[in-house]
Amino acid sequence: MNVSTMTVGQYRRANKRAYIILMMILVYLLGSVVLGTVLNGFSGAMAAQMAVIVVAMIISTVTVIVMPDKRVGMICMMVPGAASYVVVALLNRNEYAFIYAFVFIIMSMCFYNLRLVVLGDVVVFITNIIRLILRGNFSDSMAVQEAIVTIFTIIMAAIASISVVRLLMRFNL
Numbered sequence: 161m162n163v164s165t166m167t168v169g170q171y172r173r174a175n176k177r178a179y180i181i182l183m184m185i186l187v188y189l190l191g192s193v194v195l196g197t198v199l200n201g202f203s204g205a206m207a208a209q210m211a212v213i214v215v216a217m218i219i220s221t222v223t224v225i226v227m228p229d230k231r232v233g234m235i236c237m238m239v240p241g242a243a244s245y246v247v248v249a250l251l252n253r254n255e256y257a258f259i260y261a262f263v264f265i266i267m268s269m270c271f272y273n274l275r276l277v278v279l280g281d282v283v284v285f286i287t288n289i290i291r292l293i294l295r296g297n298f299s300d301s302m303a304v305q306e307a308i309v310t311i312f313t314i315i316m317a318a319i320a321s322i323s324v325v326r327l328l329m330r331f332n333l
Contacts, residue, residue, distance in 0.1 A: 172228050183217065209252060220236070220237045242283050250291055261314065265280055274329065281317075
């Protein structure tokens with residue numbers, strides 16, 4: 161079973177929980193970017209991050225109000241959430257920005273939708289490969305080791321999320 165067959169009530173609960181998780185991470189990211197702007201000065205990269213995060217917050221809030229119990233509500237929260245992750249992971253100078261992916265992977269698991277989880281895992285993996293290529297200092301052995309750990313961690317999180325969703329779908333739907 162690849163596609164979720166959740167009921168209206170299940171979507172309502174999942175959308176509510178996903179919204180809370182998403183807002184927590186988006187508020188944190190926005191605060192982090194604003195603090196970075198205060199400490200390091202304003203830049204185009206900071207402006208882009210802030211804009212994408214604020215748009216994701218607005219879309220998700222409207223979605224949870226207008227479509228709290230619909231499958232499309234899930235999509236309308238996950239897409240801006242994933243977009244904000246990609247923008248922050250690629251533009252933010254924080255070397256640990258890849259960690260924000262775990263929140264989105266966990267959030268996608270709320271929907272018992274294997275396709276959504278796999279798609280989220282692919283977005284996270286590709287984003288982090290691009291991030292490592294753009295930022296990697298492959299002449300430094302420590303940087304190479306950190307890149308390997310990052311990729312290994314992302315792969316393990318993807319395998320775990322897919323396995324957990326399959327198990328949840330088998331027993332709960």
